[in-house]
Amino acid sequence: MKLFLLVCLLGTLAARKRNDEPKCDNILKKGGISDSFAKHVSHAIHSLTVEDLKMYFNKRAGANNNIPVVNPMLRDQPRVLDNAPSSGYDEEFKTDGMKHFDLIMKGVNMEGWRLTAFEVLERLSHVYHMSEIWVAAGQKYKKVAKRLNKVSELCDCVRDIDSNGLAKYLQLTAFQIRYPGITSGNKNITDAYLGGFLDYHISYGLQERPKNLVDELMNFDFSGTDEELIRGVVENLMDEAGFDEEPHDPWEEAAHSRQHWEWCVGELKKLLTPELIYDTAVFIHCQLDLED
Secondary structure, eight states: OOOOOOOOGGGGSOOOOOOSOHHHHHHHHHTTOOTTHHHHHHHHHTTOOHHHHHHHTOTTBOSSOOOOEEOSBTTSSOSEESSOOOOOOOTTOOSHHHHHHHHHHHTTTOTTBSSTTSOHHHHHHHHHHHHHHHHHHHHHHHHHHHHOOSSSHHHHHHHOHHHHSHHHHHHHHHHHHHSTTTTSOOHHHHHHHHTTOOOOOOEEOSSOOSSOOHHHHHTOOOOSOHHHHHHHHHHHOOOOOOEEOSOOOHHHHHHTHHHHHHHHHHHHHHHOOHHHHHHHHHHHHHHOOBOO
């Protein structure tokens, strides 16, 4: 069986902005922001930490950074935090890779922490993939910061995450991480969630989701507890995403690992588009609050 890597989640939903203010639509377009702004940025920022913000974007980032992220404690509320939290990297390690690896391994058996439904290799692949995005976005951020005034109409529209769709996309990302397969349309999985079983193990692939959910997503009310909203998510936000429901066979994976990895690399590189990098850099610049 091929190993499927969790790297996209909400980032693979077909999307467009749903901003009700034509003025902001025009301002965003003129500022070079793509029609997939909410999709791009929700994927790029959903697992950021204070340490990541310092490492890749600005060393003056602190606890009150104003960057919304999915809560890494997957059984806790709220689902989306107002500020990227501290991750507790071991600063004795000198490389980013070892800091990330150490953090993932420490959390392997911690219930409800980060990507609990996924294998260790998938968790590592995810954090390394996100690091690739952050490095590229961080480089673009430094250029954007030199020429874009944070007190500007463009930044005002970028920060209006309720109107530009980013807030909704982060909420859906949280549900897809907490309850893998909840939007797949597979009744074996969704019936389990509706029955109160909240720890399903599947893995998503890397392909685009086949169903466009923008209208349904923008009209969905995410106020309420997970238990109150699960049925609504299942019934209204199905994206028909592909998934791998069966346990992994490590021997079969090893036998085909090179071929599968070559495919994965191609899919990962497709996600690192100039549009995603620019959208993310502009959002971080406009949104990030810095310490004096």
